[in-house]
Amino acid sequence: MWRAFPNTDTASRSSGPGSHASGSKSSRHMRASMWICASISVIAAFFLLAAVACGDDPPPEPSPTPLPTYTPVPPTPTASPEIETSPRTTGDEANSVITSALPSLADVVEEIEPWVVSVTTERFVRGFFSTFRDEGAGSGFIVRSDGYIVTNEHVIRGAQELQAHLANGETYPATVVGKDITTDIAILKIDVEGLPFATLSDTSAIRVGDWVMTLGNALDMKGGPTATLGIVSGLGRSIKTEQGQQFFNLIQTDATINTGNSGGPLVDMNGMVIGINQAVLAEARFGFAINAAVAGPVIDSLIENGAVSRxxxxxxxxxxxxxxxxxxxxxxxxxxxxxxxxxxxxxxxxxxxxxxxxxxxxxxxxxxxxxxxxxxxxxxxxxxxxxxxxxxxxxxxxxxxxxxxxxx
Missing domain, CATH: 2.30.42.10 (PDZ domain)
Structure with a gap:
């Protein structure tokens, strides 16, 4: 912000004819005034030259704006007729082109929902005056028709009571068959036969950009599982937890993974499991899933032996x-x-x-x-x-x- 210079005219007008010769205070004011004026002239000239020199420079680049929230089928923007210079694809046609390679997402949800499970946990914590109940929630999916369920190890850690809530509305007590801290995978068992179950995909063919979907007990909301859509954002990712534990060969996705989605499936558009939802980097809106290629042998070992030998x-x-x-x-x-x-x-x-x-x-x-x-x-x-x-x-x-x- 510019600041005004002090008014120096008063000192000039009050100086008498002899003030210059005698070196009086008035004379010093006169010299100061002339020096300031000269300085102002130089500065003004400098800024005038700078203005001329920069007059043709392009305006500064605007600051980048945050990327919009990912939308799988964005609406086609409409343009004002006054500036339209060439034929445009209509909104319906554009959406048709975008979705032509995708099966109905409702069909995918309908296919996978029967084997997606909500997992609720309870543990009893002794307080200073009494014992209180701590409840948690996560997701899982059935991998064998006789009631074996996959979830994350961290979902059931410390739990003393477990329940599996199936898509048909039935709830069963669940027991832990085995767990593997290294990969964050756990196997639960419910006493039911003839259940629909998931198929793990061969993930060697998945590519960055492939469409994927999650289905799970997001935020422990009632009324059925929550579905979110996104793409494979990266492959072979590694992350380290705050406790220093590292996980490798993860699938990165921008499909929303909320609290409660942990342990649920990440599926391709054929309804096959390519990963197990595990972690989220909230500030970056990225989620990470255990690659099915890593999870498959661990799941088999936990079901057969209750542990993983390494x-x-x-x-x-x-x-x-x-x-x-x-x-x-x-x-x-x-x-x-x-x-x-x-x-x-x-x-x-x-x-x-x-x-x-x-x-x-x-x-x-x-x-x-x-x-x-x-x-x-x-x-x-x-x-x-x-x-x-x-x-x-x-x-x-x-x-x-x-x-x-x-x-x-």
Whole structure:
């Protein structure tokens, strides 16, 4: 904001003829006034030149506006007849083009709803004066006709009573058959036969941009499951929870996943399950689902054995990224850096240490945990694997015997 200069005319008018020669206060005011005026003239000239020089510059770019909420079939905007210069597709025609490749979404919902389940939980918490009941809600889906239900492990964690609410309105008590913290999958069982059940899809063919739908107990709302539509926004995603747990090979979607959707199915337009809804990044409006390719073997193992058997070599690690490589002047830009090691484990016995970077298992590159862990888990206890790793500027090889993970 411009500020006015002080009025200097008074000092000039009050100065007598001898004030300049004597160096009086009035004379000093006169000199100050002339100096200020000269300064103003220079500044004015500068801004005049700047205005001329910038007069043809384009206006600044407007600030970007937030992306609109995703709409699968957006309405076709209408234009004013006065500015119409070419024929336009009508709204009905445009919507027909957009939806021509999609089956009726109502048909998909009708197909999958019978095997979608609402899961409610109760646990009793002892307070200072009394015990109170804590209730929770999530989603799940039937995977076998004899009452096996898939949900998230975190949905049923700590629950003492479980109930499964089916689409036909019937409610059954449920028991936990098995759970796997590593993948956040749990299997429940209800004592019913002849139930409709889901089919897991071969996800090797899914692509970013494919249409997907969720159906589940969003916000524990009454009146049936909530359906939302979106696309596959990304594949092979990894996330880390606030507790430090990491999940890998997730499907990212912009289909809305609300509280209560956890454990429910993410399905393709054929009604086949491609993922299990797991987590949401609320500020970014993205959801994440466990890939059916990862979930399938875990589900089978939990149903048959009540647990998942995995192997380990006694280390903890993290991904090496290009940014980390630059910061620490590493000789490689990807791999798994060892962050902790069990001194009684097989990797330590073979010579692996904290700070070493694993780059290959049996000559197959492991650019990060998302590839390293599934490959490690594919081995059986007692198998020997060849590990290629980087120690400083040197690349070395060792042989390690894998063992059963006692945490499973």
């Amino acid at each position: 192997t380990e070599i006694g280390i903890k690690g993290d991904d090496v990224t290009p940014a980390i490589a630059r910061s620490f002047n590493l000789s490689v830009t990807e791999g798994v850096v060892v962050t902790a090691i069990d001194s009684d484990g097989p990797a330590y016995a073979a010579g692996l240490r904290v700070g070493h970077i694993i780059t290959k298992l049996d000559d197959i590159p492991t650019p990060g945990l998302a590839t390293f862990l599934p490959r490690l888990w594919a081995y059986k206890p007692g198998d020997e694997i060849v590990i290629e790793y980087v120690d400083g500027d040197s690349t070395k090889v060792m042989t390690v015997t894998v063992e059963s993970d006692p945490a499973q």
